[in-house]
């Protein structure tokens with residue numbers, strides 16, 4: 001612990017949020033119309049949180065996840081990751097931060113069938129600006145394969161695996177870069193209930209072990225597994241569940 005950290009801890013100072021959104025809006029404009037997909041989102045996510053995002057079709061869930069993942073930029077507002085403003089980054093800077101800080105798990109597993117399971121998981125590390133030694137890549141991939149209990153399938157191709165197994169490989173790929181935030185979009189959408197439950201148990205375990213998660217889901221059972229539930233309607237956060245356990249997640253209702 002550094003001197004400053006120790007001092008802050010002893011003074012009970014608030015830890016800065018890993019993710020801090022302030023007044024985030026997103027407008028999609030065409031010649032004919034403007035769609036206000038997000039209308040002022042304030043949200044703090046701290047290390048170790050598990051946040052779920054629910055809401056009806058078209059309320060802005062995917063848009064919010066895209067902004068959090070730096071796949072798109074807000075129309076206005078501030079977005080900080082670990083204290084660094086990222087809302088105005090160029091495409092290449094955004095790609096760099098995304099690869100270093102954020103892991104993605106999608107409904108469709110988005111694995112590459114031409115590569116082995118091992119190489120799929122190693123891919124984010126191979127795209128890093130600073131290349132890692134081969135031995136470190138090997139060690140990290142093996143550790144992630146172990147986490148998802150898929151070591152025995154390292155040499156297989158994704159299309160030789162079941163859907164549940166493919167999602168576990170996608171989870172390993174998302175984890176391999178030690179992301180500050182794991183963004184999860186309908187992780188069980190392509191799975192039967194047994195495999196869906198197994199994937200959710202795995203995500204819950206990762207969160208118990210310290211991984212920070214933000215997940216979009218339509219399934220209320222899975223949303224309830226989160227430590228904090230966000231409800232979106234028409235581009236606004238409606239309410240928080242008020243759980244006393246997670247008071248460090250700050251949600252604000254934003255006036256129209």
Ligand SMILES: Nc1ncnc2c1ncn2[C@@H]1O[C@H](COP(=O)(O)OP(=O)(O)OP(=O)(O)O)[C@@H](O)[C@H]1O
Pocket residue numbers: 028029035036037055056057058059060061062063064
């Ligand atoms: N690229 C785009 N261009 C124009 N409008 C868009 C674009 N992407 C999203 N929208 C609009 O923004 C609003 C929010 O869309 P978004 O995909 O975030 O909703 P969602 O809550 O994820 O919906 P679903 O649950 O159906 O996936 C919708 O009205 C949608 O039509």
